[in-house]
Amino acid sequence: MKPDQSALQVRRLTKRFDRLAVDALDLTVRTGEFYALLGPNGAGKATTLRMVAGLLRPDAGSVSVLGIDALSDPVAAKQITAWVSDEPMIYDKLTPLEYLEFVAGLWGIDPAVSEPSAHDLLVSLGLEPHLHERCEGFSKGMRQKVALAGALVHDPRLIILDEPLTGLDALSARHVKGLLQDRVRAGCTVIMTTHILEVAERMADRIGVIAAGRLVAEGTLTELRQQNGHNDTSLEDMFIALVDSEAAAA
Amino acid sequence: MSSATALTWFARHEIRLAWREWLAMMTGRRGRKRAAVIGLIVFAAIMHLPAYAVIGRFADLQAPLDKSSLIVITATILLAWALMLSQAIESVTRVFYARADLDLIMSSPVRLTNVFSVRIAAIALTVMAMALLLSTPFVDVLVIGGGIRWFAAYGVVIAIGLSAAATAIAFTIVLFHLIGPSRTRLVAQILAAIIGAGFVIALQIAAILSYGTLSRFAVLTSDAAAAYAPDIESIVWWPARAALGDGQALLCLLAGSLLLLGAVMAIFSPRFAGTVVKTSANAAPVHRASRIKSFRSGSRQQALRSKEFVLLRRDPWLISQSLMQLLYLVPPALLLWRSFANSSAAIILITPVIVMAAGQLAGGLAWLTISGEDAADLVTTAPLPPSRVTRAKIEVVLIVIGVIFAPLIGALAFTSPPQAVVTAIGVVVAAATATAIQLWFRVQTRRSQFRRRQTSSRLATFAEAFSSIGWAATAALALSMPLPALVTGLVTAAIVAATWKISPRRE
Numbered sequence: 001m002k003p004d005q006s007a008l009q010v011r012r013l014t015k016r017f018d019r020l021a022v023d024a025l026d027l028t029v030r031t032g033e034f035y036a037l038l039g040p041n042g043a044g045k046a047t048t049l050r051m052v053a054g055l056l057r058p059d060a061g062s063v064s065v066l067g068i069d070a071l072s073d074p075v076a077a078k079q080i081t082a083w084v085s086d087e088p089m090i091y092d093k094l095t096p097l098e099y100l101e102f103v104a105g106l107w108g109i110d111p112a113v114s115e116p117s118a119h120d121l122l123v124s125l126g127l128e129p130h131l132h133e134r135c136e137g138f139s140k141g142m143r144q145k146v147a148l149a150g151a152l153v154h155d156p157r158l159i160i161l162d163e164p165l166t167g168l169d170a171l172s173a174r175h176v177k178g179l180l181q182d183r184v185r186a187g188c189t190v191i192m193t194t195h196i197l198e199v200a201e202r203m204a205d206r207i208g209v210i211a212a213g214r215l216v217a218e219g220t221l222t223e224l225r226q227q228n229g230h231n232d233t234s235l236e237d238m239f240i241a242l243v244d245s246e247a248a249a250a
Numbered sequence: 251m252s253s254a255t256a257l258t259w260f261a262r263h264e265i266r267l268a269w270r271e272w273l274a275m276m277t278g279r280r281g282r283k284r285a286a287v288i289g290l291i292v293f294a295a296i297m298h299l300p301a302y303a304v305i306g307r308f309a310d311l312q313a314p315l316d317k318s319s320l321i322v323i324t325a326t327i328l329l330a331w332a333l334m335l336s337q338a339i340e341s342v343t344r345v346f347y348a349r350a351d352l353d354l355i356m357s358s359p360v361r362l363t364n365v366f367s368v369r370i371a372a373i374a375l376t377v378m379a380m381a382l383l384l385s386t387p388f389v390d391v392l393v394i395g396g397g398i399r400w401f402a403a404y405g406v407v408i409a410i411g412l413s414a415a416a417t418a419i420a421f422t423i424v425l426f427h428l429i430g431p432s433r434t435r436l437v438a439q440i441l442a443a444i445i446g447a448g449f450v451i452a453l454q455i456a457a458i459l460s461y462g463t464l465s466r467f468a469v470l471t472s473d474a475a476a477a478y479a480p481d482i483e484s485i486v487w488w489p490a491r492a493a494l495g496d497g498q499a500l501l502c503l504l505a506g507s508l509l510l511l512g513a514v515m516a517i518f519s520p521r522f523a524g525t526v527v528k529t530s531a532n533a534a535p536v537h538r539a540s541r542i543k544s545f546r547s548g549s550r551q552q553a554l555r556s557k558e559f560v561l562l563r564r565d566p567w568l569i570s571q572s573l574m575q576l577l578y579l580v581p582p583a584l585l586l587w588r589s590f591a592n593s594s595a596a597i598i599l600i601t602p603v604i605v606m607a608a609g610q611l612a613g614g615l616a617w618l619t620i621s622g623e624d625a626a627d628l629v630t631t632a633p634l635p636p637s638r639v640t641r642a643k644i645e646v647v648l649i650v651i652g653v654i655f656a657p658l659i660g661a662l663a664f665t666s667p668p669q670a671v672v673t674a675i676g677v678v679v680a681a682a683t684a685t686a687i688q689l690w691f692r693v694q695t696r697r698s699q700f701r702r703r704q705t706s707s708r709l710a711t712f713a714e715a716f717s718s719i720g721w722a723a724t725a726a727l728a729l730s731m732p733l734p735a736l737v738t739g740l741v742t743a744a745i746v747a748a749t750w751k752i753s754p755r756r757e
Contacts, residue, residue, distance in 0.1 A: 076633070106628075
């Protein structure tokens with residue numbers, strides 16, 4: 001890896017379903033950055049991130065993860081990436097520890113490393129009393145925490161999260177946010193979509209706003225305020241103004 | 251809205267839901283009503299041919315019948331009743347556990363006893379409608395061949411449909427109170443899966459033990475059965491006599507069934523609400539791991555394989571769905587065991603049974619491992635090529651098939667080595683074909699959708715069934731008539747090739 005390398009570099013990324021979902025999108029996320037991707041429903045956030053994670057094949061464009069071309073060498077890119085969706089997909093018949101053992105096995109992590117790490121992660125997310133219970137009876141919040149622990153157990157360098165706080169109670173959300181900030185402090189890069197603008201406002205180093213498959217604004221909160229011409233505007237106001245102006249332009 | 255109007259409205263709502271569920275099951279998610287109706291008519295028309303082959307020769311039967319005929323007809327009605335009971339138990343558990351509208355109904359200002367009476371009646375109606383639909387080709391054949399008196403058979407179908415639904419409702423609610431909500435679901439679903447098959451298999455086992463043949467008719471038409479059966483005037487034969495057009499017996503049967511359903515509705519409707527509340531309150535039992543194991547090292551494919559084995563082992567409901575196919579192996583295994591003693595020629599019959607069971611079981615397992623992936627995103631984003639994921643999943647199917655069928659083939663090798671070789675080849679080919687079809691037609695979904703796997707692609711379902719039957723026939727013929735075996739083998743291979751050609755994944 002080269003010094004000062006981008007964690008994610010997306011160039012002219014395009015995806016069309018029955019309509020254009022992502023429109024020649026350019027996006028760069030720096031290493032060690034907490035990046036929040038915002039946008040209204042159907043703006044193309046999840047489609048973009050699913051293409052980055054290797055879940056969707058783009059129609060055109062390029063995706064580079066820490067210098068690795070994710071389209072020509074997806075296995076190498078996936079080795080250092082983690083994906084968490086808003087709908088936690090875990091196995092009902094496995095316990096959280098067994099689920100993490102499976103994930104560590106898929107990523108080829110030495111059990112001597114993954115076992116204590118799995119235990120620590122689950123404990124830090126408040127799942128210690130449920131380590132050996134099957135996930136079938138878990139609430140959505142508990143399932144989301146198991147999925148998140150699974151994403152972190154292989155120590156990824158790029159974590160992509162699509163609405164990770166959906167369904168979490170306040171305490172669990174705080175746990176998750178704390179865990180993600182710890183990872184960023186340790187040099188990991190986090191890209192997260194969220195509809196909770198306060199989370200983006202408080203946690204993100206930079207914020208990108210996407211509408212109709214294109215990046216319509218990007219920067220730190222201060223930069224976004226300057227772009228918008230009002231230093232005291234809230235992110236919510238700026239977001240609504242940006243989305244409205246894009247809708248009017250369309 | 252008056253209470254009568256509300257009930258009529260709710261009954262219409264129930265019938266509409268049942269119709270749409272049925273339509274979804276027939277057509278998948280697309281809900282093409284016209285195609286479903288046309289398909290159903292074509293299917294019903296085609297079903298007249300096997301119906302004629304099975305039942306055509308009985309159209310001339312006239313009352314009074316001898317004991318053997320009464321036994322055969324009564325056993326057939328009992329089998330139909332068992333199958334309807336199994337279907338009804340499935341419907342009742344679905345109402346308890348899977349209907350998303352229960353919260354809405356329970357929180358609405360309607361009298362729950364009335365509403366649940368309608369729901370019980372709707373279950374009975376659905377079961378009866380399905381029974382009428384499936385029995386139509388058979389009754390038609392009897393009416394065409396033996397005259398309008400056979401129309402009475404429809405009355406028998408209605409009566410046994412109503413009584414099966416009533417029994418299923420009473421059975422499930424009683425079970426619920428005896429063993430609790432979580433166990434009831436499992437036990438009811440397992441019972442539903444094996445009840446129909448169990449009846450046929452029990453008859454086959456009796457036939458093997460008594461006569462050394464797989465034919466269940468050997469038992470039913472035997473002197474021993476006639477000796478044990480009640481007198482010709484007994485009430486036990488009323489369903490058979492009703493089917494033959496005895497008006498008095500038919501009226502009694504219909505009245506008895508309606509009374510039974512009425513009693514079940516009166517007794518259990520007030521308890522239905524309480525049962526539903528308990529179900530939602532105890533929806534998920536807590537399963538704890540029995541011992542704490544250390545993380546195991548191994549390759550990424552090993553991780554995938556061991557995950558699949560654990561998931562298969564821990565899902566009794568899925569096992570019960572596959573169990574029905576495995577149950578059909580019990581009679582051939584028994585026949586094999588007996589043939590050690592008396593070298594019966596009937597042993598040749600077990601090859602097609604084993605080959606067909608292998609094909610069907612492999613199809614189900616392949617769907618579970620390949621299409622029924624609950625964490626599809628996780629596996630897709632894992633750092634290993636898709637081909638290695640697929641290979642690991644196919645290995646799981648073949649290992650399970652090997653573990654189940656190797657002992658049978660091994661035992662066969664002691665009796666007839668050439669037959670063991672042919673059977674082994676048949677098992678491998680049938681399992682590989684069924685797995686390949688699942689790969690070509692895979693649609694990612696959740697494992698809990700296993701019950702509806704046939705609806706995701708009708709073509710895949712038929713191709714899987716035809717290839718299993720084809721390879722079973724080929725294996726059976728290969729043991730006695732090699733040239734016809736070559737023909738059936740080529741026809742089956744052509745079916746598989748045509749399936750591949752039109753499959754969405756052939757690229």
